[in-house]
Structure formats: C-alpha cells, structure tokens
Amino acid sequence: MKLVAGNANRPLAEAIAAYLQLPLTKCVVRRFADMEVFVEIQENVRGEDVFVIQSTSFPANDNLMELLILIDALRRASAHRITAVIPYFGYARQDRKPGPRTPISAKLVANMITRAGADRVLTVDLHAGQIQGFFDIPTDNLFASPVMVRDIVEQFDISKVTVVSPDVGGVVRARGLAKRINAPLAIVDKRRDRPGESEVMNIIGDVEGRTCILFDDIVDSGGTLCNAAEALMERGATEVSAYITHGVLSGGAVARIGASALKQLVITDSIQATEAVRVSRTMRVITIAPLLGEAVARTAREESVSSLFD
Structure with missing residues (x-):
C-alpha cells in the first residue's frame, strides 16, 4: 500500500x-x-x-x-x-x-x-x-458523527442537550446524531413571506432551558448558523454550540461567527484550518485522521x- x-x-x-x-x-x-x-x-x-x-x-x-x-x-x-x-x-x-x-x-x-x-x-x-x-x-x-459524538459526550451533560438541524434539509443528518446520543431533536425553519423581507426563523421543538447543538455538514459564510443561534437563544436556550464536518468558512465567516451568539464552533480537519481559525477563541478543530x-x-x-x- x-x-x-x-x-x-x-x-x-x-x-x-x-x-x-x-x-x-x-x-x-x-x-x-x-x-x-x-x-x-x-x-x-x-x-x-x-x-x-x-x-x-x-x-x-x-x-x-x-x-x-x-x-x-x-x-x-x-x-x-x-x-x-x-x-x-x-x-x-x-x-x-x-x-x-x-x-x-x-x-x-x-x-x-x-x-x-x-x-x-x-x-x-x-x-x-x-x-x-x-x-x-x-x-x-x-460519517464524522462518531468522532463528534465522542467529543460531545466529553464536553456536555447529555441530559440537557438538544440536537438542532439549522434547516429542514439537514433533518436526517441531525436526527442520526440525536439518536446516537439519545437526545431530543429540534429544527430551525427559515422562510421569507415576501421577496425583500427578512427571514423569519421558526423553531420546531422545545429548546427552552436546553443546551443546543447545531449539527450540519458544511459551514461556508456562517450566516445560517449565526441566525439559527440567535433564534434559539431568543426561544430560551441556555447556550448554543455547533458541530460541522467541513469548515469552508469563506469571506468574513470567522469574524461573523466570533461575534455571534454561538458559544463555540467545532469543525473537523477535512479542510486545513486557516490562521484565523487557529487563533479564534470560539472555534475548535477535531481530527478525523x-x-x-x-x-x-x-x-x-x-x-x-x-x-x-x-
């Protein structure tokens, strides 16, 4: 070989x-x-x-x-x-x-x-x-979820965790993680009633008093994650973290996430971390090697x- x-x-x-x-x-x-x-x-x-x-x-x-x-x-x-x-x-x-x-x-x-x-x-x-x-x-x-499950179990009290899909398209992926750690599932539903109006974020599921973990495959600009974290906090979540497999993080994504309601963003090393990611206080990289x-x-x-x- x-x-x-x-x-x-x-x-x-x-x-x-x-x-x-x-x-x-x-x-x-x-x-x-x-x-x-x-x-x-x-x-x-x-x-x-x-x-x-x-x-x-x-x-x-x-x-x-x-x-x-x-x-x-x-x-x-x-x-x-x-x-x-x-x-x-x-x-x-x-x-x-x-x-x-x-x-x-x-x-x-x-x-x-x-x-x-x-x-x-x-x-x-x-x-x-x-x-x-x-x-x-x-x-x-x-699937990177086994690596993430180990990290989540080490970092959080699972009895207080709710896994959240940041959009309807990622429900199957988030449900798989929720099943692995025996945690409830919530979904962020975003929509525009009319063109030009701002997005309305609806939360499907109970997140009040819960530690929310957003789970998805790709974070690029970070806009969806930041908006979802803000909506979850407004609905009574105690804290919001995110676990994402691929940290594309283009443009000003690192700064945007650092200034958001997210407590931390955990990504894998499927993409080599930039210097901005390495020095960020809100980002952490776990290995899939x-x-x-x-x-x-x-x-x-x-x-x-x-x-x-x-």
Whole structure:
C-alpha cells in the first residue's frame, strides 16, 4: 500500500500516514510559471494499492486539478488500484438543477475523477447522499458523527442537550446524531413571506432551558448558523454550540461567527484550518485522521468499511 498526498491538506495526510505507520510516498506537486500543475511520483508504484489524499477545498479548482493529475500520473505508472481519498468533496452543493440552464457540477466532477483513472473513492459526509450514485466506481461515504459524538459526550451533560438541524434539509443528518446520543431533536425553519423581507426563523421543538447543538455538514459564510443561534437563544436556550464536518468558512465567516451568539464552533480537519481559525477563541478543530486511516486500512485489506459505523 502507498499513500500519496497533494497540497490541499498536508497535515491531515501526514496524520493519516502516522496512524497507518506508513511514510507518505515521495512525490513533487508544483506549479509552472503560468500556474499549470506539474506532478512527479518519485517512487516505484507499479502493482501497488495507492491512496491519493486530497481535499478539493479552496482553491477548489487548483486542488481538483492536482487530484486529477496525481491520479493520471499513478495510472500511467501502472499502479494496481487507485483510491481517491477526498475528505472534503467540493462542488457537492451543485448536486441538482435548481433552475433552468444550470449545471450539475457534482456529477461532472465525479465523471472527471473516474475518467482520470480512479478505481474507487473514499470521502466524508457528502452534502447529499445521492452523489454516491454520480460515480460509476465504488464510493464509500464516511460519517464524522462518531468522532463528534465522542467529543460531545466529553464536553456536555447529555441530559440537557438538544440536537438542532439549522434547516429542514439537514433533518436526517441531525436526527442520526440525536439518536446516537439519545437526545431530543429540534429544527430551525427559515422562510421569507415576501421577496425583500427578512427571514423569519421558526423553531420546531422545545429548546427552552436546553443546551443546543447545531449539527450540519458544511459551514461556508456562517450566516445560517449565526441566525439559527440567535433564534434559539431568543426561544430560551441556555447556550448554543455547533458541530460541522467541513469548515469552508469563506469571506468574513470567522469574524461573523466570533461575534455571534454561538458559544463555540467545532469543525473537523477535512479542510486545513486557516490562521484565523487557529487563533479564534470560539472555534475548535477535531481530527478525523484515525477515521480515514482505519477506512484506508480496511479498504486495503478488503474488509468492511460500513462496520465502522455500526
């Protein structure tokens, strides 16, 4: 088995390698003067089971091209099997046509990864489960919830916790977490009665006197989380924290969350944390390296990956 890492999230790749007690394969991933990606695998991989670790996070297009070119280089170097380990699968939010003449970019990216030469894909908390079906190769969608459950049990009195979905679309995900920790579920329903009017936040469920944990897969601008936290506090919640798998945190999201009603935001290291995240007093990063490392090991041994979540 060989582990190859791109530049998107080197610390996570190194942590996975440490868990597996394997060195990362020597390779060069750099840019030409015009920013074209150049890749050179500096070890023999002929006949090897190779895992390419690369999130397609910001800058999404650059990191996606790195992944595709790494896969192509390994295929041309006669690797026996190539598994794309994509902790954060970018373009996942474009999983359907929200209007006429719009793309389904998640399917396009799935096609690109397949045609580049990947034999299978490992990813974490896809934005929508149906994206697995966009791939014509085996695709394992891992869940970060077991890692988060351990942290929640250590940090909170579970008898006082209510799990909250920040929108109706995330109810299934939040319900799964609530079931794991045997906690009640609440839902934030946001709507505009008329165009141009501000959103009205309705809370479905009892949150008065409760410690609320917002649970979702992606935080980008942070607007939904901040508004949901404020609405929960207005309805009598004692405190509000958020557990999110992928901390995209674009624009002024870190400052916005720091000034909000959220007591803390916990994210995983599926996307490499920026300096702003590392110094933030309201943000904390937990690692999914053991989860990914174990999934990689089981895939290499042809063992069950789904049993990780039983």
